[in-house]
Amino acid sequence: MLEHTYAVIMAGGGGTRLWPVSRRKRPKQLLPLVEKRSLFQSTVDRLRAIFPPERIFVVTVAEQLEAIREQAPMLLPQNLLVEPVPRGTASVVGLAAAVLARRDPQAMMAILPSDHFIRNGDLFALLLRVAFDVAEAGYLVTLGITPTYPATVYGYIQRGEPLPETFFYPAYRVLRFKEKPSEAEARQMILSGDYSWNSGMFIWRADRILEEIARHMPELKRVLDEILADWDTSRRQETLERLWPTLETETIDYGVMEYAERVAVLPASDLGWSDIGNWDSLFNVLLPDEQGNIVFGGNHLPLDTSNSLVYGNHDGRLIVTIGVDGLIVVDSGDALLICRKDQAPRVRQVVEYLKQHQKEEYL
Amino acid sequence: MLEHTYAVIMAGGGGTRLWPVSRRKRPKQLLPLVEKRSLFQSTVDRLRAIFPPERIFVVTVAEQLEAIREQAPMLLPQNLLVEPVPRGTASVVGLAAAVLARRDPQAMMAILPSDHFIRNGDLFALLLRVAFDVAEAGYLVTLGITPTYPATVYGYIQRGEPLPETFFYPAYRVLRFKEKPSEAEARQMILSGDYSWNSGMFIWRADRILEEIARHMPELKRVLDEILADWDTSRRQETLERLWPTLETETIDYGVMEYAERVAVLPASDLGWSDIGNWDSLFNVLLPDEQGNIVFGGNHLPLDTSNSLVYGNHDGRLIVTIGVDGLIVVDSGDALLICRKDQAPRVRQVVEYLKQHQKEEYL
Numbered sequence: 178m179l180e181h182t183y184a185v186i187m188a189g190g191g192g193t194r195l196w197p198v199s200r201r202k203r204p205k206q207l208l209p210l211v212e213k214r215s216l217f218q219s220t221v222d223r224l225r226a227i228f229p230p231e232r233i234f235v236v237t238v239a240e241q242l243e244a245i246r247e248q249a250p251m252l253l254p255q256n257l258l259v260e261p262v263p264r265g266t267a268s269v270v271g272l273a274a275a276v277l278a279r280r281d282p283q284a285m286m287a288i289l290p291s292d293h294f295i296r297n298g299d300l301f302a303l304l305l306r307v308a309f310d311v312a313e314a315g316y317l318v319t320l321g322i323t324p325t326y327p328a329t330v331y332g333y334i335q336r337g338e339p340l341p342e343t344f345f346y347p348a349y350r351v352l353r354f355k356e357k358p359s360e361a362e363a364r365q366m367i368l369s370g371d372y373s374w375n376s377g378m379f380i381w382r383a384d385r386i387l388e389e390i391a392r393h394m395p396e397l398k399r400v401l402d403e404i405l406a407d408w409d410t411s412r413r414q415e416t417l418e419r420l421w422p423t424l425e426t427e428t429i430d431y432g433v434m435e436y437a438e439r440v441a442v443l444p445a446s447d448l449g450w451s452d453i454g455n456w457d458s459l460f461n462v463l464l465p466d467e468q469g470n471i472v473f474g475g476n477h478l479p480l481d482t483s484n485s486l487v488y489g490n491h492d493g494r495l496i497v498t499i500g501v502d503g504l505i506v507v508d509s510g511d512a513l514l515i516c517r518k519d520q521a522p523r524v525r526q527v528v529e530y531l532k533q534h535q536k537e538e539y540l
Numbered sequence: 541m542l543e544h545t546y547a548v549i550m551a552g553g554g555g556t557r558l559w560p561v562s563r564r565k566r567p568k569q570l571l572p573l574v575e576k577r578s579l580f581q582s583t584v585d586r587l588r589a590i591f592p593p594e595r596i597f598v599v600t601v602a603e604q605l606e607a608i609r610e611q612a613p614m615l616l617p618q619n620l621l622v623e624p625v626p627r628g629t630a631s632v633v634g635l636a637a638a639v640l641a642r643r644d645p646q647a648m649m650a651i652l653p654s655d656h657f658i659r660n661g662d663l664f665a666l667l668l669r670v671a672f673d674v675a676e677a678g679y680l681v682t683l684g685i686t687p688t689y690p691a692t693v694y695g696y697i698q699r700g701e702p703l704p705e706t707f708f709y710p711a712y713r714v715l716r717f718k719e720k721p722s723e724a725e726a727r728q729m730i731l732s733g734d735y736s737w738n739s740g741m742f743i744w745r746a747d748r749i750l751e752e753i754a755r756h757m758p759e760l761k762r763v764l765d766e767i768l769a770d771w772d773t774s775r776r777q778e779t780l781e782r783l784w785p786t787l788e789t790e791t792i793d794y795g796v797m798e799y800a801e802r803v804a805v806l807p808a809s810d811l812g813w814s815d816i817g818n819w820d821s822l823f824n825v826l827l828p829d830e831q832g833n834i835v836f837g838g839n840h841l842p843l844d845t846s847n848s849l850v851y852g853n854h855d856g857r858l859i860v861t862i863g864v865d866g867l868i869v870v871d872s873g874d875a876l877l878i879c880r881k882d883q884a885p886r887v888r889q890v891v892e893y894l895k896q897h898q899k900e901e902y903l
Contacts, residue, residue: 497875
């Protein structure tokens with residue numbers, strides 16, 4: 178069964194929540210953020226410990242293809258799928274599932290974001306092993322993250338009864354998906370003990386997810402069939418580029434998972450997971466020094482500085498902080514962010530402002 | 541009498557308290573700090589409104605001579621005196637007084653720092669006018685600044701009885717000079733109402749200050765006489781360079797003023813004076829915007845930012861601040877200072893650290 182398992186990395190995103198370091202042309206997953214490797218590279222590393230290269234796929238966009246190849250030269254060129262334009266995760270999942278199912282009717286796939294941080298790679302591998310067992314039994318499996326605080330930026334998954342089968346690990350039916358809650362709702366959900374964060378990591382049989390796509394997003398299934406009909410012909414690229422833009426932009430969560438049959442969750446604690454959705458979240462996954470500081474990029478001179486993040490630009494600029502607590506300082510060379518820690522999500526507002534004022538050079 | 545009045549600007553200092561903008565080779569007085577002109581240029585502007593160019597002198601050091609010429613091309617080359625090596629303000633005052641007395645036996649001089657900010661130039665001119673009257677009567681006049689807070693970084697001057705003469709402005713005998721006090725002492729002095737800050741601005745007859753130098757620093761007087769004996773010969777430079785390094789380094793305050801006869805003070809309020817001894821002090825002389833922010837150098841995007849100073853590097857770098865209050869952000873290009881407002885004096889410690897660790901490129 179394991180020879181039918183595949184990993185699919187979704188690496189097309191363009192998040193700017195780590196502005197000013199993340200930019201349109203330097204998306205989050207391609208930045209050397211932790212451990213001097215990019216989140217994408219860390220994701221590939223994690224998966225190479227589990228899968229042979231021929232069973233690791235990447236779905237990306239044209240602008241990022243070159244960087245993807247540079248950062249992960251061991252990936253097979255034919256395993257890099259390129260979206261002509263972004264159309265949401267439902268389309269990405271559908272394309273990957275259709276391509277895999279065509280190649281291997283028994284294919285099972287783990288579909289994984291490229292821009293998440295996972296500290297505990299061993300636990301991740303073991304969870305994936307169990308998840309494929311659950312998926313083989315026909316479930317659509319989500320990895321759930323046990324919440325550590327009442328986050329309002331994640332979706333939540335409510336678990337129901339344990340699955341009737343035995344998998345050496347607790348696995349539950351999903352009762353419902355709850356999109357980003359208010360803080361009060363989030364507190365309630367954490368107290369109930371029934372909820373996990375939706376990590377966006379899914380494991381399933383390719384045929385099962387295609388079946389659910391056919392049921393809940395029939396137009397997507399129809400287009401995928403049409404694309405796949407030309408997949409092994411000289412018209413592959415032309416057909417893909419013609420049909421892809423006609424697709425509705427939708428996430429797999431909203432488009433399929435909320436309505437699908439036989440959805441299961443494996444709750445994971447201690448995975449050391451973060452989607453690094455803003456600068457503040459680095460404090461949750463990296464170990465700060467004795468003063469609570471996290472420093473990247475070398476040339477920092479702290480006086481009486483605590484609980485702060487300093488991200489230097491590797492160009493030798495000296496950054497001196499005096500009498501500073503709970504501050505985020507990010508120097509990207511052409512832009513400098515100085516932000517109170519609890520205000521880190523407002524970086525989005527900056528990016529919005531820059532868009533509105535056509536400050537293209539900073540986007 | 542007014543044709544015997546001279547202004548002497550002391551422009552040899554190398555303060556680094558405005559690090560990282562002020563450096564050994566870019567001392568504070570030569571930086572475009574306020575009103576887009578340097579403090580030295582503002583000082584010259586202020587004095588040109590009062591004195592003809594031939595009666596404005598500058599004492600500087602060799603490394604700064606070129607910048608001085610560039611910033612104030614209207615000054616006469618023969619009026620620029622160059623210290624071979626820095627030997628404190630007593631020597632500077634002595635040399636200027638000796639040169640002026642030789643040129644004009646009735647010379648009266650105002651000796652003024654080049655790195656102080658004065659908002660109210662009109663009041664300054666009027667004070668100087670009165671001070672020369674007081675000086676003509678034989679007093680050594682100091683301009684005293686009425687304290688606005690219990691500063692521990694300035695010297696204080698205690699005033700005694702009003703002078704017996706009438707000068708259209710209150711002028712007092714000086715009872716004593718008190719060097720930088722503790723905060724408790726400073727509070728006491730402010731409450732007493734008898735004290736002014738010592739601004740380091742002095743007005744006197746050249747012959748009177750030379751008389752006091754002869755009495756309290758006889759060795760300085762002896763060397764000055766020897767230098768002046770060769771002043772109008774081809775040996776001027778050689779003699780100056782040979783004898784100057786033998787001088788003791790001393791301030792005019794410690795060396796002469798504390799012991800001199802007939803010392804007077806003119807207390808000044810509302811002069812808008814600051815020695816801009818650290819970044820924080822800019823808040824005392826510049827008018828912040830509605831949010832209490834002071835911004836130099838253009839490209840600043842504030843979100844929820846208040847009571848902060850942002851000094852950009854004029855190279856177009858975008859500086860974004862979010863949720864920040866009472867912070868000082870200074871970008872000098874190769875170095876970046878982020879400092880809580882009340883910690884601004886600790887910039888000194890940074891400079892000390894850089895010296896100790898031979899980080900010459902940042903000094």
